[in-house]
Amino acid sequence: MAVGVCVFHAVTLWGQEFSASDAVGKSSFLDNKERIVNFGLKGGFTSALFLVPELTVNGLGIEEVQNNYRIGYFGSIFMRINFGRHFLQPEMSYNVNRCDITFDKPLSGDELTDPFSQEASISSDIHSIDIPVIYGYNFIKQGAYSLGVFGGPKIRYILAKQSKVDFQNFDVEDIHETLRPFNICVTMGVAVTISRVFFDFRYDIGLHNMSKRITYLPSAENEGSPQGDKAGISFKRRDNVLSFSLGVFF
Numbered sequence: 001m002a003v004g005v006c007v008f009h010a011v012t013l014w015g016q017e018f019s020a021s022d023a024v025g026k027s028s029f030l031d032n033k034e035r036i037v038n039f040g041l042k043g044g045f046t047s048a049l050f051l052v053p054e055l056t057v058n059g060l061g062i063e064e065v066q067n068n069y070r071i072g073y074f075g076s077i078f079m080r081i082n083f084g085r086h087f088l089q090p091e092m093s094y095n096v097n098r099c100d101i102t103f104d105k106p107l108s109g110d111e112l113t114d115p116f117s118q119e120a121s122i123s124s125d126i127h128s129i130d131i132p133v134i135y136g137y138n139f140i141k142q143g144a145y146s147l148g149v150f151g152g153p154k155i156r157y158i159l160a161k162q163s164k165v166d167f168q169n170f171d172v173e174d175i176h177e178t179l180r181p182f183n184i185c186v187t188m189g190v191a192v193t194i195s196r197v198f199f200d201f202r203y204d205i206g207l208h209n210m211s212k213r214i215t216y217l218p219s220a221e222n223e224g225s226p227q228g229d230k231a232g233i234s235f236k237r238r239d240n241v242l243s244f245s246l247g248v249f250f
Contacts, residue, residue: 038080042200042247046072048099049240050124051206056234057120058171060106070098074130074243085138089150093130097241100124105169120169126179126239127162131155132187144195151188154204157181170233172216177235180212196249206238 047069055062076093105120136150158179167175189202214233 036082038082038249040078040080040247040249041076042078042198042245043075044073044243044245046074046095046097046241046243048072048097048124048126049242050099050101051238051240052101052236053209053238054234054236055103056232058106059232062103062106064103066102068100068102070100072097072241074245076130076245076247078247080249085141085148087136087138087148087150088133089136090133091131093132095126095128095130095156095241097126097128097239098124099239105171118169120167122235123166123168125164127159129157129159130185131157132185134187136191138193144193146191146193148191148193149189150191150200150202151186154185154187156183156185158183158210167233170216172218172233175214175216175233177214178212180208180210183210184208198247198249200245200247202243202245204239204241204243206240208238209236210239211235211237 049067049069050065052062052065055065072095074093074095076091078089078091081088100121100123102119102121105118132152132154134150134152136148138146138148140147158181160179160181163179165177165179167177184207185204186207187202187204189200191198191200214235216233
């Protein structure tokens with residue numbers, strides 16, 4: 001009987017020890033993201049908005065511009081350095097931002113007799129390498145779950161050869177926009193983390209004009225005429241980008 005009691009107590013203690021060890025193992029897996037340094041991958045979709053402080057066509061300024069949103073995409077690698085509830089996260093991503101703007105083109109010359117305005121458009125597919133460095137704070141943090149906000153500067157390098165800008169229904173030909181290769185933005189957002197998986201929503205704000213210059217050739221009918229001299233284009237724009245991403249910590 002004494003032997004049976006001893007065996008029973010030994011089995012009970014072994015079971016309790018195994019359960020505790022198993023719980024610790026699960027907790028360790030869930031809290032793996034709490035290491036001082038984490039690496040990860042993420043990807044997602046973007047929606048770009050162009051703010052146009054200046055657009056002149058045919059010597060006249062355009063007051064109203066319509067943004068027609070198109071979905072872009074990106075992929076990113078990052079490193080996160082954790083300091084309790086705080087973290088610092090440098091990233092590098094490949095981005096494709098797409099947006100069309102349309103507007104009523106100013107009429108001039110013989111076109112003034114036409115009662116209907118003419119619509120012109122600028123379509124942009126901009127490829128870039130983005131390097132943000134963000135600081136974040138998890139104001140809710142419990143076990144494997146956290147909710148935080150973040151923000152910081154971002155440097156964007158535009159890939160001119162991969163990018164494409166198309167001008168439609170202008171009074172000049174062979175229009176080409178040269179984009180500034182380096183641009184500075186501010187990014188801010190919110191992130192939700194569940195174990196090793198996280199979602200984040202962010203908004204990027206362009207801080208300066210990304211269009212360096214516009215070159216073109218006068219159309220055949222306007223070449224050498226005063227009308228052709230006035231048919232130029234002056235274009236300044238900043239891009240703001242809303243993005244959603246899904247990522248994982250290694």
